[in-house]
Amino acid sequence: MASLAVQTVQNRNSLFAGARDAFLADVHASFDSILKGFFAHHGLKREQAEDLTQEIYLRLARRPECVGIENTKAFVFTIARNLLRDRFRRKKTHGQELDIEAGEQIAAETADPLQTLEFSQQLDKAINVIGTLKPAAQRVFLLHRVSGLSHAEVASELGVSVSLIEKHMISAIAALRPLRMGC
Numbered sequence: 158m159a160s161l162a163v164q165t166v167q168n169r170n171s172l173f174a175g176a177r178d179a180f181l182a183d184v185h186a187s188f189d190s191i192l193k194g195f196f197a198h199h200g201l202k203r204e205q206a207e208d209l210t211q212e213i214y215l216r217l218a219r220r221p222e223c224v225g226i227e228n229t230k231a232f233v234f235t236i237a238r239n240l241l242r243d244r245f246r247r248k249k250t251h252g253q254e255l256d257i258e259a260g261e262q263i264a265a266e267t268a269d270p271l272q273t274l275e276f277s278q279q280l281d282k283a284i285n286v287i288g289t290l291k292p293a294a295q296r297v298f299l300l301h302r303v304s305g306l307s308h309a310e311v312a313s314e315l316g317v318s319v320s321l322i323e324k325h326m327i328s329a330i331a332a333l334r335p336l337r338m339g340c
Contacts, residue, residue: 180217181214183229184233188233193206195237196210196237196241209240209241213240282336283336290329293325294329295329298326298329
């Protein structure tokens, strides 16, 4: 009986891994050259564009829930715009000049005005929900999900245990869950 349960879990994991691999292969085939062009259009060198494109694939691979998304293009380019914004922020904090025109182009890049409006409304709702969290949970959520730090890195930066970071993340995700359900 136990071996049947183990085999069922292994089969499910194999199916998921296959679906994830197929999804990533499809994203690569559909968007690789477009993404590199997008990054080049925003003033990045070929190597930088390749690095950021690879970072998109890594982020997608780390998030299993991405496999079933409805609008892959919008999701992929949201990640791309966020990576550019992060890059420009890092340049700004390190005393380098920002390319204002490129920053404005990033903000103007959209696939569809209706999707942009819906995304903007969802983002406003998410910001409001995050604003209702306890300050510690807000900080943990932003460091992990926005800055991309691991739970261990967030724990180290804040001087607390990884377990506490996980508890804050659970409360933040629970608060945001109704937004994912379309409520």
